Amino acid sequence: MLSLTLGQIAELSGGQLNNDEFSDIIIDVVSIDTRTLNSGEMYMPIIGEKLDGHLFIKQAFDKGAAAVFSEKGRASLFEDKPIVYVENSNEAFARLATNYRNSLKNVDIIGITGSNGKTSTKDLIALVFSKSMKIAKTIGNLNNEIGVPRTLLRLSKETELGVVEMGTDGFGQIDYLSRMVKPNIAILTNVGDAHLHILKSKDLIAREKLDIVNGLSDDGYFIYNYDDEYIKAAVNEREIKQKTITFGQDKDSDYVIEVVNNTNNGSTFKLNGEEFRTSKVGLHQVYNATCAIIVAKIYGLDKNVVKRQLEINETSEMRSELISCQGFDILNDSYKSNPQSLLSALDTLDILSGYKRKIAILGDMLELGDNEELLHREIGREIDPSKVDYLLLTGPLSKFIAEEAEKRFPFGHVFYAESKDILLDKAKYLIQKNSLVLVKASRSIRLEEIVEALEKINVL
Structure with missing residues (x-):
């Protein structure tokens, strides 16, 4: 919680309070969504591609907002209420978060980026530290120029460790977010094919992701995947003054991973010869757990x-989530997909044992x-028929996988x-007792939507 006066918030955001009489009002939460805003919170009207938050200022006050931000001239009907005027609300939101983070001298932050594994790594780090320190972490995957400020503004003076995801869909965004977050430890999980439509090549993606070190504290640590050739090449191109720590199956890594066993109940692996176990399944989850260690x-x-903490079974919704249904199980990984994460999911499907039939339902x-x-065609050529019994596909691009x-x-x-409805009917026909989907x-x-429909069927 912020616990800042309205006067302090105006100063940190670079804004102007409409009346000094309101300067001592205490604000604990800044909300950007009037649907979830609670009485006593402050409202920030974000301007997005489709909606302008200024349209909801009246609704914010009707719901009991203690104050609102507003661009100049956009809240003249509410001059009798506390308003912090700013030139640009989105920029003011970022400025508030940046300056607030700078004020938290005793809060360390772990910053995480990468094409895949950000959320799982974040959750595992938070889980490992949850019994030892007061933690705040990114909710869901709110990891862009709006989501990261929201996370920073959830920190408090009592927070000991923040765990913050940083994502990108364009050049310069990781640099921007890293300088806002100022992490004490920066983690780069891997480089995949996500965002190729903007960043054009994996080499450029690696350089963009590596910008996470730009805001890293001088005495901080940079942790990265030494098995990823694109990351290694990007690191070799620039001088990194902070301490670096590498991990991977490569024997030259600082932390060498050796997978001992993967079962339905988790993964056992050795890190520099010492054995660990995580409740998560698959090599990609071993990498994520290694970062936490x-x-x-x-x-x-x-x-x-x-x-002990690594063995606790906590899974983010729609991310390698194993759901027990009536007579069969679903491996719900429907949150995102790219070639690297899809092949990892198919490896996990293969690892999970004790099933009579394995079905992969894939979309674009x-x-x-x-x-x-x-x-998509390369994925179609790489899927091993000995590991998947049936392949069900939907979407114009997935047709190339099918071909x-x-x-x-x-x-x-x-x-x-x-049609997803036709695909669902086919899935219902194929699923039998002891199937994994x-x-x-x-x-x-x-x-x-297919997961929700399948959860309702019974094949016992």
């Missing part, structure tokens, strides 16, 4: 506490740029439908 070692957390991978058809997979799968084991696509394909 490294951060814990930097802070001197008790090793037994770290091991978006934001892949000019190579989107090629990348390539049909050449290798038994006749009738690859099914494509433009992977559901994965980019977020806007909304395959969680």
Whole structure:
């Protein structure tokens, strides 16, 4: 909670309070959404591509807002109420968050970026530290130029550690967010194909992601995946003055990963010869857990506490979420998809044992740029028929997966439908007792609708 006076908020945001009589009002929360705004909170009208938050200033006051921000001339009907006037509300929101973060001298922040694994790594770090320190973390994946300020403004003077995701969909955004967050530890998980439509190549994606070190404290740590050739190349191109720590299966890594066993109940692995276990399944989750272990070692957390926390089964919704249904299970990974994360999900599908039938329901991978058809066809060629019994696909790009997979799968084991309803009917027909169903696509394909429908069926 902020616990700042309105006068302080005006100063930190670069704004002007409309009446000094309001300067001592205490604000604990700044909200950008009148639907969730509570009485006593302050409202910030963000201007987006589709909506201008200034349209909801009246609604904010009607719901009991203690004060609002407003661009000049946009709230003249409410001059009798507390208003902080700013030139640009979005910029003021970022400025408020940046200056507020600067004021929190005793709060350390772990900053995380990468094409895949940001949210899982964030959640694992928060889980590992939850018994030892007062933690605040990014809610969901609010990791853009609006989401990151929201996270920073949830910190308080009592917070000991913040865990903040940083995402990008254009050049310069990681630099911008890193300088806002000023992390004490920066983590780069990997480089994948996401955002190729804007960033054009994996080399450029790696350089963009590496900008997370631009705001890193001088005495901070940069932790990165040494198995990722794109990251290694980007690191070699520039001088990083902070301490660097590498991890991976590469024997030259500072923390060498050796996977011992993957089962339905989790993954056992060795890190520099010491055994750990996580409730998460798959090599990609071992990498995420490794980041949490490294951060814990930097802070001197008790090793037994770290091991115990890693074994707790907490999963973010729609991210490698194993759902037990009536007679079968769903591996719900419908939040996002790109070639790297899809292949990891298929590896996890293969690892999970004890099932009579394995079905993959896949939708389009978006934001892949000019190579989107090629990348979908490559996935179709890479899916192993010995590891997946049936492949169900929907979306115009997924048709290319189907065309390539049909050449290798038994006749009738690859099914494509433009309609999700038709795809759902096919899935219901194929699912039998002891089936495992992977559901994965980019977020806007909304395959969680299929998950919700499948959860209602019974094959016992």
